[in-house]
Amino acid sequence: HVCTEDYQQLTRNQNPSVKEIHPELDSLSFLPRILSENEMAMAFIAMLEDMNFISKFRISKPKLARFVLMVRKGYRDPPYHNWVHAFSVAHFCYVMYKNFGLSNYMDDLDCLALTVAGLCHDIDHRGTTNAYQKHFKTVLATLYSSEGSVMERHHFNQTLCILNSADCNIFENLSSENYERIVELMRDIILATDLGLHLNLVKDQEKMADSGFVKTNKKHQYLLRSLLITCSDLSDQAKCFSNSKTVANLIYNEFFSQGDMEKAQGITPSVQMDRQRANISEDQVNFLDRIALPVFRILGKLFPAAKPLEETVERNRKIWSIVDEGWREMKATANSSIDMFN
Numbered sequence: 416h417v418c419t420e421d422y423q424q425l426t427r428n429q430n431p432s433v434k435e436i437h438p439e440l441d442s443l444s445f446l447p448r449i450l451s452e453n454e455m456a457m458a459f460i461a462m463l464e465d466m467n468f469i470s471k472f473r474i475s476k477p478k479l480a481r482f483v484l485m486v487r488k489g490y491r492d493p494p495y496h497n498w499v500h501a502f503s504v505a506h507f508c509y510v511m512y513k514n515f516g517l518s519n520y521m522d523d524l525d526c527l528a529l530t531v532a533g534l535c536h537d538i539d540h541r542g543t544t545n546a547y548q549k550h551f552k553t554v555l556a557t558l559y560s561s562e563g564s565v566m567e568r569h570h571f572n573q574t575l576c577i578l579n580s581a582d583c584n585i586f587e588n589l590s591s592e593n594y595e596r597i598v599e600l601m602r603d604i605i606l607a608t609d610l611g612l613h614l615n616l617v618k619d620q621e622k623m624a625d626s627g628f629v630k631t632n633k634k635h636q637y638l639l640r641s642l643l644i645t646c647s648d649l650s651d652q653a654k655c656f657s658n659s660k661t662v663a664n665l666i667y668n669e670f671f672s673q674g675d676m677e678k679a680q681g682i683t684p685s686v687q688m689d690r691q692r693a694n695i696s697e698d699q700v701n702f703l704d705r706i707a708l709p710v711f712r713i714l715g716k717l718f719p720a721a722k723p724l725e726e727t728v729e730r731n732r733k734i735w736s737i738v739d740e741g742w743r744e745m746k747a748t749a750n751s752s753i754d755m756f757n
């Protein structure tokens with residue numbers, strides 16, 4: 416169950432509005448990580464309120480409070496894949512809704528699914544990759560590895576468990592048709608956060624952006640939802656460089672811990688997971704070039720208001736490449752100065 420003082424705290428002060436949480440909460444450049452973890456729980460409720468989803472979908476406030484606290488409890492505390500990451504993803508869904516006029520592209524049910532799935536998409540993450548689950552034949556791998564996307568299937572399953580647990584079913588007042596639909600939407604959205612699956616969708620997302628989004632096209636709707644959750648998952652890279660750098664370091668702390676565990680088991684980790692061999696700036700340039708830039712370029716084609724985000728990712732990529740050059744020069748000169756003693 417959810418600890419009572421947190422629950423009372425969430426339900427007692429009549430939930431502050433988004434403006435009371437922070438006047439810039441809906442800004443493209445707002446940094447959700449500056450909020451405290453308790454403020455994040457209240458902010459999620461305030462964001463649903465601000466999008467009019469609580470009244471439109473007749474969501475019980477006490478159940479929503481319990482749901483949010485159960486989701487928060489469902490996250491562990493690895494350096495990156497934790498409650499703060501979960502909230503930052505849900506927050507970006509809200510920011511896109513408020514700034515891109517998402518309701519002209521998607522039904523409100525889809526927007527609700529996106530925002531709730533954003534909060535739940537990494538629940539119970541252990542700070543290790545799908546490859547790690549399979550390699551070490553973890554319980555999750557035995558459960559899900561036959562279908563792939565091992566962690567993502569677990570995140571979805573955990574979300575369903577919370578929805579079905581006592582007094583947490585925030586969708587109970589939906590029609591049975593809409594209930595089935597939102598569960599299916601959240602499944603697709605959470606599975607779309609698997610890097611492997613994402614890479615299979617990017618080409619089609621590019622084609623859709625070039626040919627023009629057709630709202631009645633079911634394939635386009637699926638591709639758009641997948642794009643939006645991926646952009647939300649990567650939204651820290653579309654903010655100021657100090658935020659991107661801070662987040663990158665959290666990610667490598669998590670990667671290097673996995674690498675340490677792999678070494679302890681006699682396995683050689685991939686370079687980017689090996690604290691002895693990794694080159695963070697080089698890996699970040701590659702990651703932004705191959706993963707983050709493409710999706711924010713597609714977002715910029717679909718939503719003109721997203722252009723500043725695309726430019727920010729470009730700028731962050733440029734800064735990482737300058738950092739990388741600096742590293743290379745230093746290592747080069749370091750070798751030569753050591754040579755001086757021979």
Ligand SMILES: Cc1nc2ccc(C(=O)NCC(C)C)cc2n2c(-c3cc(OC(C)(C)C)ccc3Cl)nnc12
Binds near residue numbers: 609687699702
């Ligand atoms: C700043 C930043 N650097 C990253 C550098 C490398 C990698 C990486 O996974 N390399 C290959 C594997 C085999 C180790 C991910 C990075 N990353 C992510 C991320 C994105 C994900 O998937 C979607 C959202 C679908 C793309 C899934 C997981 C993560 Cl951690 N989020 N931010 C970052």
Ligand SMILES: [Mg+2]
Binds near residue numbers: 536537566608609
């Ligand atoms: Mg994930």
